[in-house]
Amino acid sequence: MSPCFFTDLEPPQDPITNVKDFVDDKLLRTVETYIDNQVLDGAGVHGHDKTTDKLYRRSKIHWMTEGNNLQKLFPVYKELTSKVRDINNRNWRYVIDGWEPFQYTEYDESYNGHYDWHIDHQQKNPFEPNIRRLSFSLGISDIDDYEGGDLHIKMRSKENVFKLDRGEIVIFPSWMLHKVSPVTKGRRRVIVGWGEGPFV
Secondary structure, eight states: OOOOOOOSOOOOSSSOEEETTOSOHHHHHHHHHHHTTSOOEEOOOTTOOHHHHHHHEEOEEEETTOSSOGGGGHHHHHHHHHHHHHHHHHHTOOOOOEEOOOEEEEEEGGGTOEEEEEOSOOOSOTTOSEEEEEEEEEEOSOGGGEEEOOEEEEETTEEEEEOOOTTOEEEEETTSEEEEOOEEEEEEEEEEEEEEEEOO
């Protein structure tokens, strides 16, 4: 007979956390001021060629570890990682050893901005012990600034759909399948981030 292992950690009833007004407008204005002085790059997909990339994902990004005035981002990192970690400790209790650099992402109607179904969980380097365990997406745009651009997250047959407002966050385990539907009007702006921890 195979051994059984038990845990007293109960998984949350809903593995997705959605919080409106997660941060105040001052923090978001700090990000906007920083981004105004940066150059955005076209987003790619690991393991895809450029033609496939455009079909699968179209957005502009900036990794928030580059450029001038990086010290102004320290309070942004501190507040977001602290609040997301608190939610993790209440809901999932994943071991989070650190955080990847935040990514600022824009999806614009002019190029049909979108990101097809994917997960964030995969291990990019087999020699690295940590993988993405927790993902979040924080809205910067006002909800009326864009149409389309919904965040879809799947679990089994259930599909959860979120249209992010300014300051609103969605946090979910990185193994969950998700996508951003095409933006049909305006521009959707978000910060996305990932908490990293052991593979098992």
